[in-house]
Structure formats: C-alpha cells, structure tokens
Amino acid sequence: MSVTYTTAHGDAGSLTHRVRPGIEPTKEGGRIIVEVDGRVAKIRNLKVDGRPDGFGDSREKVVAFGFDYCYWSVNPEDPQYASQDVVFQDLGTEVLSGAAKGYNICLFAYGQTGSGKTYTMLGTPVSTGMGMLYLSKGLFIREDDCTPLPSSCRIKVSFLEIYNERVRDLLKQSDQKKSYTLRVREHPEMGPYVQGLSQHVVTNYKQVIQLLEEGIANRITAATHVHEASSRSHAIFTIYYTQAILENNLPSEIASKINLVDLAGSERADPSYCKDRLTEGANINKSLVTLGIVISTLAQNSQVFSSCQSFSSSASDGGNSGVPSSPSGTSSDGGRSRRQSYIPYRDSVLTWLLKDSLGGNSRTIMVATVSPAHTSYSETMSTLRYASNAKNIINKPRVNEDANVKLIRELRDEIGRLKAMLLSFELRNFHSLNEGKEENLKELVLQNELKVGVLGGNSLVLYITSGTGLTCLWPGFLPRQDRDCI
Amino acid sequence: MADAPWVELREKFQAALALSRVELHKNPEKEPYKSKYHARALLEEVKALLGPAPEDEDDRPQAEDSLGTGDHTLGLPAELVEAEGPIALGAVRRAVIEFHLGVNHIDTEELSAGEEHLVKCLRLLRKYRMSQDCVSLYIQAQNNLGILWSEREEIESAQAYLESSEALYNQYMKEIGSPPLDPTEHFLSEEEKLAEQERSKRFEKVYTHNLYYLAQVYQHMEMFEKAAHYCHSTLKRQLEHNAYHPMEWAINAATLSQFYINKQCFMEARHCLSAANVIFGQTGKISTMEDTTEAEGDVPELYHQRKGEIARCWIKYCLTLMQNAQLSMQDNIGELDLDKQSELRALRKKELDEEESVRKKAVQFGTGELCDAISAVEEKVSYLRPLDFEEARELFLTGQHYVFEAKEFFQIDGYVTDHIEVVQDHSALFKVLAFFETDMERRCKMHKRRIAMLEPLIVDLNPQYYLLVNRQIQFEIAHAYYDMMDLKVAIADKLRDPDSHIVKKINNLNKSALKYYQLFLDSLRDPNKVFPEHIGEDVLRPAMLAKFRVARLYGKIITADPKKELENLATSLEHYKFIVDYCERHPEAAQEIEVELELSKEMVSLLPTKMERFRTKMALT
Numbered sequence A: 001m002s003v004t005y006t007t008a009h010g011d012a013g014s015l016t017h018r019v020r021p022g023i024e025p026t027k028e029g030g031r032i033i034v035e036v037d038g039r040v041a042k043i044r045n046l047k048v049d050g051r052p053d054g055f056g057d058s059r060e061k062v063v064a065f066g067f068d069y070c071y072w073s074v075n076p077e078d079p080q081y082a083s084q085d086v087v088f089q090d091l092g093t094e095v096l097s098g099a100a101k102g103y104n105i106c107l108f109a110y111g112q113t114g115s116g117k118t119y120t121m122l123g124t125p126v127s128t129g130m131g132m133l134y135l136s137k138g139l140f141i142r143e144d145d146c147t148p149l150p151s152s153c154r155i156k157v158s159f160l161e162i163y164n165e166r167v168r169d170l171l172k173q174s175d176q177k178k179s180y181t182l183r184v185r186e187h188p189e190m191g192p193y194v195q196g197l198s199q200h201v202v203t204n205y206k207q208v209i210q211l212l213e214e215g216i217a218n219r220i221t222a223a224t225h226v227h228e229a230s231s232r233s234h235a236i237f238t239i240y241y242t243q244a245i246l247e248n249n250l251p252s253e254i255a256s257k258i259n260l261v262d263l264a265g266s267e268r269a270d271p272s273y274c275k276d277r278l279t280e281g282a283n284i285n286k287s288l289v290t291l292g293i294v295i296s297t298l299a300q301n302s303q304v305f306s307s308c309q310s311f312s313s314s315a316s317d318g319g320n321s322g323v324p325s326s327p328s329g330t331s332s333d334g335g336r337s338r339r340q341s342y343i344p345y346r347d348s349v350l351t352w353l354l355k356d357s358l359g360g361n362s363r364t365i366m367v368a369t370v371s372p373a374h375t376s377y378s379e380t381m382s383t384l385r386y387a388s389n390a391k392n393i394i395n396k397p398r399v400n401e402d403a404n405v406k407l408i409r410e411l412r413d414e415i416g417r418l419k420a421m422l423l424s425f426e427l428r429n430f431h432s433l434n435e436g437k438e439e440n441l442k443e444l445v446l447q448n449e450l451k452v453g454v455l456g457g458n459s460l461v462l463y464i465t466s467g468t469g470l471t472c473l474w475p476g477f478l479p480r481q482d483r484d485c486i
Numbered sequence B: 001m002a003d004a005p006w007v008e009l010r011e012k013f014q015a016a017l018a019l020s021r022v023e024l025h026k027n028p029e030k031e032p033y034k035s036k037y038h039a040r041a042l043l044e045e046v047k048a049l050l051g052p053a054p055e056d057e058d059d060r061p062q063a064e065d066s067l068g069t070g071d072h073t074l075g076l077p078a079e080l081v082e083a084e085g086p087i088a089l090g091a092v093r094r095a096v097i098e099f100h101l102g103v104n105h106i107d108t109e110e111l112s113a114g115e116e117h118l119v120k121c122l123r124l125l126r127k128y129r130m131s132q133d134c135v136s137l138y139i140q141a142q143n144n145l146g147i148l149w150s151e152r153e154e155i156e157s158a159q160a161y162l163e164s165s166e167a168l169y170n171q172y173m174k175e176i177g178s179p180p181l182d183p184t185e186h187f188l189s190e191e192e193k194l195a196e197q198e199r200s201k202r203f204e205k206v207y208t209h210n211l212y213y214l215a216q217v218y219q220h221m222e223m224f225e226k227a228a229h230y231c232h233s234t235l236k237r238q239l240e241h242n243a244y245h246p247m248e249w250a251i252n253a254a255t256l257s258q259f260y261i262n263k264q265c266f267m268e269a270r271h272c273l274s275a276a277n278v279i280f281g282q283t284g285k286i287s288t289m290e291d292t293t294e295a296e297g298d299v300p301e302l303y304h305q306r307k308g309e310i311a312r313c314w315i316k317y318c319l320t321l322m323q324n325a326q327l328s329m330q331d332n333i334g335e336l337d338l339d340k341q342s343e344l345r346a347l348r349k350k351e352l353d354e355e356e357s358v359r360k361k362a363v364q365f366g367t368g369e370l371c372d373a374i375s376a377v378e379e380k381v382s383y384l385r386p387l388d389f390e391e392a393r394e395l396f397l398t399g400q401h402y403v404f405e406a407k408e409f410f411q412i413d414g415y416v417t418d419h420i421e422v423v424q425d426h427s428a429l430f431k432v433l434a435f436f437e438t439d440m441e442r443r444c445k446m447h448k449r450r451i452a453m454l455e456p457l458i459v460d461l462n463p464q465y466y467l468l469v470n471r472q473i474q475f476e477i478a479h480a481y482y483d484m485m486d487l488k489v490a491i492a493d494k495l496r497d498p499d500s501h502i503v504k505k506i507n508n509l510n511k512s513a514l515k516y517y518q519l520f521l522d523s524l525r526d527p528n529k530v531f532p533e534h535i536g537e538d539v540l541r542p543a544m545l546a547k548f549r550v551a552r553l554y555g556k557i558i559t560a561d562p563k564k565e566l567e568n569l570a571t572s573l574e575h576y577k578f579i580v581d582y583c584e585r586h587p588e589a590a591q592e593i594e595v596e597l598e599l600s601k602e603m604v605s606l607l608p609t610k611m612e613r614f615r616t617k618m619a620l621t
Helices: A084-100 A117-121 A130-139 A205-218 A275-280 A288-310 A349-353 A374-388 A390-394 A405-431 A436-455 A468-473 A480-485 B003-020 B034-050 B060-067 B085-107 B111-128 B135-151 B155-175 B183-187 B196-220 B224-240 B246-262 B266-280 B299-329 B338-363 B368-379 B389-409 B416-436 B440-459 B467-494 B500-522 B537-556 B562-585 B587-620
Strands: A013-019 A034-037 A040-044 A062-066 A069-072 A104-111 A153-163 A166-169 A184-187 A191-194 A200-202 A234-247 A250-262 A362-370
Touching: A034 A069, A040 A374, A062 A374, A084 A104, A084 A234, A084 A250, A084 A362, A153 A205, A153 A349, A184 A349, A184 B416, A191 A349, A200 A205, A205 A234, A288 B196, A288 B224, A288 B246, A362 A374, A405 B537, A405 B587, B003 B034, B003 B085, B003 B183, B034 B085, B085 B111, B085 B135, B085 B183, B111 B135, B135 B155, B135 B183, B135 B196, B155 B196, B196 B224, B224 B246, B246 B266, B246 B299, B266 B299, B266 B338, B266 B368, B299 B338, B299 B389, B299 B416, B389 B416, B416 B440, B416 B467, B440 B467, B467 B500, B467 B537, B500 B537, B537 B562, B537 B587, B562 B587
Parallel strands: A013 A069, A013 A362, A104 A250, A104 A362
Antiparallel strands: A034 A040, A040 A062, A153 A166, A153 A200, A153 A234, A184 A191, A234 A250
C-alpha cells in the first residue's frame, strides 16, 4: 500500500502521513485512536461491536495504513514528536533537489478540516508553515535573510485560491469584484496556466515571506460553530524556478515549478461542486444543481466497470469494486484502451491546474493529515483510505495500445519458419555434405525466401518443400540485383 | 387561538423562512451561518409561542424512535386520520416548526440535534401522514432524515427513509391524488393559501427530489442501473414540470448518454443525446429557472463550451457503436469475419422489433411536440451496430461532424489536452472505419489521414507538461505507420509484379514507425538522457511493446544487401534481447507481457543461428 517509486528519474510519488499538530486533540474529551509505528499508522475503532455500518474494513478493530513517512506532531513533549524541522528534513530536501534538476514538484496536503493541513503547508499568518518557510529558505542561501540569489537563478512566485470552482489571485487585490474571474487555460508550450495571474519576481527570502503573508491574509477562512478557522478554499502557492546553465557550451535553461497545495477541508470545500465528496463519502447532495455531478459520477463508474468487463482477460486489473474510484477522474482502471466515454464535468479547476503535477514530468508528494481524536474516527478513516488510494490519483492513465494479435501471429509464423529452416538445414547438411554447389544455390534461394517471408505471412509453408522452383512464385518481385544473383 | 399571537406567529415564521433561504455566500465570509442562526432563534420563538406539546398518549410509546435508524417507517400503525380539529392543528404546526428546526440544524452541521427535531416532526404527524394537510411535510421530513443518515455514511438507513417517502407518494397519489398543502401554508392566513396548481407543482418537486436522492443512494450502494434509472426519471420529471435550465438539462442528458454507452445501451444513449440537442436549442428561449443558480460570468463562453461538450458525447456515441460492431465482427487477427457478419444481419430484425416496442417507451423524454423534435434528431443516426461499410460510413460522418463542432470550442490554444482528445477521437473514427473498408488502398489512405492529423499535434507540445499526451500520440502514430506498412505489404503480396517502388514505400513506412517508437522510448529517458534501469509501472507495458515492435520492424526491413540485412538482424536481436534481459532482472515485468516475452525468447535463440547462416553464406559469395 505504501507508495514510493524510487526510480532514478521522474515518476517519484511519495505518500506521507502526519498526525495533526497544534490543537489539542482531546479538547472534546476525545480519546486518542491513532498511533504511529514506524511507517505505519494504526487507527482503532472504538465502536467495533456497535452498530453494523456496512463499510467493510472499518469494522476491523484496528486498521493499519502504510506510508512512506509518518509523523506524530501532537504533543511536543512526546518522545516521538516530529517538529517542522524533522518533517522538512525528509520532504523539503527531496523537493528542492528535484526542482534543481528540473522537475515539477507538487506537494499537497489532504485531510479533514482542522487536522492541520494549512499548518503543514503554508502556515498561518502568525507562523509560516513548513512547506513555505523551509522551501523558501532552501531556495535562497540560508545564512542571511537578505542574501540575493545567484545571478544564474530567477525565482517568481504566484499565489492563488480556488473557492467554489473560481480562481482568485491572492497577491493582486486591486479589484475585489473581479477577483474571482480568472480563467484556467492550457498553453501548448507553457502548460496549464491561470490567465491574468500575477507573478512576482523575488530576489530574497524576506520577499517571499512577505508575499506569502499578504496572500494568507487574503484567504478566506470561515468561522463556524464546529471549526474555528477551517479553510474553505484550496490555495496554491507556486514557485517558478529558472536556472541558467551551459549545456554543451550553449546557454540553456532549466525551468521547474514547485506547487504547494493546501487543499480545503474535504467536507466543505465547495457546497455546489463537491465531486470529491461524492465519490468519497456516501453523502446525498440536496439540490438538483448537483444532478450533473451525480450523473457524471455514474457515467464514470460505468466506465470503470465496463473496462473491467472488456479487459477481464487481464484478471487482476481494477475490479475490486469496494474501492471508491479515484476522485480526480483519471480512474484506476487497468484498462488497456483509452477512455470510452466523455464526461463533461470530470475536471475540477484544481485537477485541471495540477494536471502536469498529477501526471507528467513531475514528482508528487502527498501529505495526509489526520486528527488522532476518536471523535474524528470516520473522517480519519476516510482520509487514510483516500490517501492509501492516492496512488491511483497520482497514477497516469495508460498509453493507448493497439491489439498486438496480428503481430504476434505473424511472428509465431516466422518463428515456425525459422525453426523449420534450421531443422531442414541441419538435415540437408547431414545428407549432402559433399554437395557444396547445390547447397550454395539453396542458400541463395533461401535468402530470397526469407525476404518473401518477411514480406508476407502467407508463404509460410512453401519453405519446407524447398527446392529451386520457389523463385517462380515471386517473379519480378525482388529488386533487380537480387534476381541477377540468382 | 387569539388573533394577535397568530399574526405574530405567522410573521416570525415567514421571517425565519426568508432568513433560512439566504444563501451561504451572502453571509459575511467569516460567518457563513449567520442568517441560519438568526432563523433558528426565530423558529425557537415560534415554538415557544405555540406552547408545549400536549402529552398525547400516542406519542409516548414511540419515544424510542429517536434512537432508531428509521425502523418505524416500516412498521407504520394502521390508524390513519385526517388532520382536523384544534389538537391536530396544533400538532401539525408544531411539526412544521420541528421540521424547519431540523433542517436548520443539519444545515449548520449539527446533525444529532437536527435528527431529533425531524424525528419529533414525524412522530407528531404519524397518524396524519396520508392526509392532504400533512403528506408533503411527512415526505420532506423523511427525505431530510435520509440525507442526514447519508451524511453519517449509514446508507441503508437513508435508503429506508427515502424508499418510504417514495412509497407514501405513490400511495397518496393512488388513493387520494388531490394536490396536498405545502408545509408553509400552515402558517399562512386563509386568503394567502396556495392555489391547487401551485400546490401540485410544489408537491411534484418534492417527489422529484425524492427520486434524485434515491438515485444517489443507489449509486452509493453500487446499484448503478437503478441509480441511472432514477437519474433518468429525475431528468424526465424536470421536463414534465418545466423545471429545468435548458443548458444544464442538456449537458446532464448528454452525460447520462455516456453511462448508457458504457452499458452498450445505444438506443437509450441516442435518445439522451437527441434530447440534449433539442433542449440545448432552447437555451436563451426559455427563462424558467428552478433550482438553478447558474454562475454569472461569461455566458456565451459557457454556451460554446457546453455545445462542444455535447458534441464530444456524440463523438463517443458514434465511435463506441462502430468499435462495438468491429468487436463483434472481427476474427482473431482483427479482420472482418464474414460469417459473423451474416449472423449479425440475421439477428438484426429480431433486435429491432424488441427494442422498438419495449425499451423505447421506457426512456421516452417529453411528450407531443418535444417528443417529435427528439425523434427527428434520432432518425438521422442509427443506434444499431453498423454491419457494413455503408452503415459505418453514416456513423463516421455523424461523428466527424461533431468532431468539427467540438473543435470550434476546444482549440489547441487554451484547451490543449481537450483538443488533442478530440483529434484522437477523430483518428479513432478513421481507424474503425478502415476496419469496414475492404479496399486496401483506401484503407491505407485512412491511416494516412490519421497520421496527417496527429503528427502536427506534437510539434509544438512541450513534453514537460504534456508528457503523457505526447507519448500517446507517438505511440498512436507509430502504430498507424505500422498498420500502413502491413497494408502495403499485403498489397504487394497480391500484386503480380511488385516493383522496387512499393518496396521503397514499405521501407519508408517501416522507418517512420521506427522513428515514432524510438521517440516514445526516448521520452522515458531521464534528463541526462539515460534510459532508466527500472521502468515505471505505468509505462512498463507500452515500453516493452515498443521495444518488441522495434525489434520486429528491424526484422521486416527489406534489403538486397546481405550486409545490411545482417545489421538489421543484429539490431532486431538486440531489442528482443533487451526485453528478455529486462524481464530477467525484473520478474514482475514478465507478467505484463507474457506472450511477447515468450516470442522474444524464441527469437533470441533463433536469430543468432540465422545470422550465422548469413555470415557463412556471405563468406561463400
């Protein structure tokens, strides 16, 4: 279940799991039901003998999920407490070295509202989060806050927020009314982009932090009776990192992008467009406005299922129906063909923007944050389940592929032909050791025959009968010189 | 009841209702529930004014309901009465308040409190639930409990409530049928009460929602067919009650068609798509907007986008129908099987009769003129699998028409991946059409068309962002060249006198195929241009297949020069060897390409001997 691809290049996705830091979990008198053991997070179900709830694995008393890293950031006095520094050592370094090599990096956090995503990724107005603080520090030279960048590097940043499927620039607040009208597009050369999003050149660490704080202050956090400051929007802080280099003595550039994504609380991110929620939880959407989402989910499900049917030959693919399909729309079907149907609603703005991060030349690190309190059991379960399915989210759809049957048959024929040829040669050699002259001729014929064999699969049996008459079957076919040889 | 408090009650209630309808985003960003909390306070006041509920002996024993999971809905007491007299009136009013309090608490994420209120509401109404006064409220309270249980992921409980609502609606319509009161009417003065027509409209809307919730419940329970049926019914009822936004309805119907396509129900899919076209045509003409809060923003752009999206649904329809036909008519190497073709011809008539009479009625959208308009669209395109080139061509042309329509919106600049997907579909349409084409030269031309539309796509595409798309297209182009080469070989085979011209052509196609497989394989290299020691899981099979095909292609180059021939054989061997070696080092790869691996192994063992013979022979000449 643990997801690390440790390939020498690209395709590195890591899953990390973090137990919520900061706010005390036992606020509501809750018991701690999550424990971390090395790379495994275990969650205990206190109600295991209670009501039947019909959701398979949640009936287990303890469910374990494997991750690449697990951190316990609940109580600083705890011996296994993981501070920001520790988390950064593991993750931040990886991010930075990847960016330096020219990969696009995407670090994103997923989890229940209040479980500490914002804390991990961006920080709060008061304290900058791990993602930001450390990354910015790492990008610039550490000792001095104001040290400028080496002239070979250029760094630009942008900061946006997605709220109700609309994009807002967090660093350009000039026009409040128009702030949510940014459009998301794709450029053939530059990739997915937000039209009109401001980019800010930064030359030192302080400037980054300033911009970050400005943006955070602009974010929407909504107070409800349940959560004190749950983020109701997704936020993406992007660092564009360009290095001038010499390649084969020619000036060249390495460009990379680091996306730090703070996902909204899974529950309330978007009341009118909560597709993720639909595929994840069992919730009913009230308003018919969401009929489209329901139908598209349905169509998507049928897609997964139909591909299971049509590719049932590759048995292990897909079929375990209990697993919710991946929320990004690029479902986990092991199908060997392209998507059969088209589903208009499938991409949310977020998925669209992160397209290149979720499937392309990029490295993705997903941080799942959970609260250890028993009151959050179902949320925690759903987060962990989601996270353990994250492989599917990160997974790229497969390359289209044509049926190979024809080629395979053809090659089998050729193999048959080759075998027969070799066999007959051995026989012939045995019989006619002294008939060198005749053999020469036969070899020549054979050589031509081979070409025939290469050309069309139809002549396969001719070979065995052999004999000199063979060339007559292909009069004029071989290029001139060849015929002259004969 | 005295007049003054009654007026006060009514006013407070109306105010609470208005407040609870204030949309979340109209509240201050930091206090999204402000108006809800205000509404709640007013409702509590109304409740206090109504006074405590009389200790009705009926209510007591059912107190355990509040803990249950909706079992009581199954064991309904037999006694049903009209809601008449002051006791009933008081109970009904209290029930209305409990209902609104319940919904209010649920809206503000306080589920348990919400549940309590709703259960209380049901208890108060239990014996009046079949009355004209209460049936609508009772259904709505049950529906909201259904929603609540779904939020707790107790989907069976949700289902029980919702199915009970559905049954109650059906029973009421069968036994009584007159439009029931809307719950808000219990706090209206006589003269303000609603007209029959309005009552009916509201009640039907409640039922439409009921079906919609059931659709979701069935979906979560993975009863997909049933879920689709309920979605379909919801769409149907939106039309019947004129409660839809044309653009949205159209895109929903078009999306539903994709469900039917995946289920291979092409008649249903065609109906959805045709209806989508017709209703989409109403955009801007009809202003009835219920239940929709369409985003402001750029309306014309959205219009064109939706149009493009519906077109894409049509493309998939044509494509899948053709591919489906191909699947049912091809032999084991993907060529047309004449026996299967005639078998299917014989089956067709039976298929036709059955579907026309039974299935068509079940899904029919709209009546009268609308129905005729939809039929007119339907008649232009078949829902039956094409059995010959002519039929396939019809579908192809329809598909191609929608390709052009989709491309109007999904242009390369701004919609790179969408645009490419549409072009890939276009290419796929040509490809499946080629299956039906018997003339090999023309088939070749179809593949040529595919290549012509795919090749320019990757020229300007930055592989850093569109790696996968790039790979897909490289692979597809390579395959297309390969197919063309095969066809040319087959043509040469049939020629009485193949000349060097065609040999050259074949070799050129071979080279082009090689080039694109090589491009694909090069895309796997890391920034330092090194081929990975370990190929990622997602590209493993394609990479191996590309290697396999490259090996094969080298073996197929036609040359008269034995030296070159030997070189080609050596290169071919090298690639077969790569596959064998890789699978040895990574045993998990072997299962991905079992057959290809087996063949590669054979080739690795045979080719050296063959090459040896070549060398011997070369030495002799």
